[in-house]
Amino acid sequence: MTALHLRGVVLPGDDERDLWVVNGRIRTTPVPNAETVVDGGYLLPGFVDAHCHVGIGPEGPVDLETAAAQAETDRDAGTLLLRDCGAPIDTRPLQERLDLPRIVRAGRHIARPKRYLPHLGIDVGDPEQLPAAVAEQAAYGDGWVKLVGDWIDRDRGDLAPLWSDDVLAEAIKVAHDAGARVTAHVFGEDALPGLVNAGIDCVEHGTGLTDGVIAEMARRGTALVPTLINIENFPDIAAKATKYPAYAAHMADLHARAGAMVSAAVEAGVPVYAGTDAGGGIAHGRIVDEITALHRAGMPAEEALGAGSWAARGWLGWSGLEEGSAADLLAFDDDPRKDLTVLRAPRRIILRGRIVG
Numbered sequence: 491m492t493a494l495h496l497r498g499v500v501l502p503g504d505d506e507r508d509l510w511v512v513n514g515r516i517r518t519t520p521v522p523n524a525e526t527v528v529d530g531g532y533l534l535p536g537f538v539d540a541h542c543h544v545g546i547g548p549e550g551p552v553d554l555e556t557a558a559a560q561a562e563t564d565r566d567a568g569t570l571l572l573r574d575c576g577a578p579i580d581t582r583p584l585q586e587r588l589d590l591p592r593i594v595r596a597g598r599h600i601a602r603p604k605r606y607l608p609h610l611g612i613d614v615g616d617p618e619q620l621p622a623a624v625a626e627q628a629a630y631g632d633g634w635v636k637l638v639g640d641w642i643d644r645d646r647g648d649l650a651p652l653w654s655d656d657v658l659a660e661a662i663k664v665a666h667d668a669g670a671r672v673t674a675h676v677f678g679e680d681a682l683p684g685l686v687n688a689g690i691d692c693v694e695h696g697t698g699l700t701d702g703v704i705a706e707m708a709r710r711g712t713a714l715v716p717t718l719i720n721i722e723n724f725p726d727i728a729a730k731a732t733k734y735p736a737y738a739a740h741m742a743d744l745h746a747r748a749g750a751m752v753s754a755a756v757e758a759g760v761p762v763y764a765g766t767d768a769g770g771g772i773a774h775g776r777i778v779d780e781i782t783a784l785h786r787a788g789m790p791a792e793e794a795l796g797a798g799s800w801a802a803r804g805w806l807g808w809s810g811l812e813e814g815s816a817a818d819l820l821a822f823d824d825d826p827r828k829d830l831t832v833l834r835a836p837r838r839i840i841l842r843g844r845i846v847g
């Protein structure tokens with residue numbers, strides 16, 4: 491395969507530099523006979539969708555072929571690394587395909603009977619069995635385990651935690667001992683202190699975050715992936731929940747406070763990353779919408795861009811455009827930090843050192 495040569499301002503940063511790509515890796519010293527494919531503009535480490543579901547469609551689990559098409563849609567929008575935040579099907583065959591984004595799998599969602607969307611997760615009958623279920627998913631996934639932290643409790647008519655604080659502490663320790671990080675779906679307030687104090691690594695959605703919990707997350711370095719474009723669906727969820735007025739009112743209130751919550755988390759220094767929650771109610775390929783939503787919620791443009799690129803890559807254990815890094819990058823004519831709409835039309839998409847768009 492011919493080596494590639496690119497010249498541009500390498501983000502994050504302001505220096506125009508030359509990069510070469512050979513054998514799927516970035517080189518910073520000249521490679522002979524390289525073909526120049528980008529000459530000028532801006533070079534960005536590929537987008538990261540930090541909360542994505544390859545393998546889930548609007549009707550629930552999909553077949554592998556449909557899951558591959560979802561991953562292609564993400565790739566064509568420039569998303570080259572996905573943290574798959576829970577998938578009901580085994581997507582490991584997609585990790586073998588060099589033309590698809592890299593996928594970090596969290597295994598299956600861990601929930602309790604009737605306490606999550608049907609057919610997606612593993613239902614743990616006896617909540618005391620959570621640590622065992624976590625051990626199983628830690629072994630099956632790629633270093634992440636996904637819990638459902640709260641969901642509507644139909645007897646109570648409102649959101650409620652699925653797990654006791656004690657069992658969470660034990661389960662998170664099991665994951666950490668196995669070398670895995672843990673994250674949880676949480677909409678409401680009540681589940682959050684137990685999860686954060688148990689040492690969870692990340693919170694998904696986090697609409698119920700209060701200033702006290704935000705301060706504790708900042709102190710611990712607990713990440714937040716708010717999935718703002720999914721929170722936009724809360725009024726719809728509320729409107730359909732006519733049988734559960736308290737839940738409906740709660741969801742509407744969480745929605746109304748979401749922007750302020752993200753802005754408070756950013757201000758407090760919580761690491762915030764861009765995740766779309768693509769799969770069920772959200773179409774794949776919308777990472778730029780989420781980066782833009784983070785900016786609208788108060789993240790400076792460059793920080794919002796990093797939340798969907800270099801910062802998220804670092805968090806997931808991948809480097810930016812440095813010597814020896816994976817050659818997963820995007821090229822733009824104009825500076826996306828000055829205008830995030832630039833992100834919607836990459837001039838080049840390079841994945842594993844190959845031009846894919």
Ligand SMILES: [Zn+2]
Binds near residue numbers: 543575767
């Ligand atoms: Zn999700």
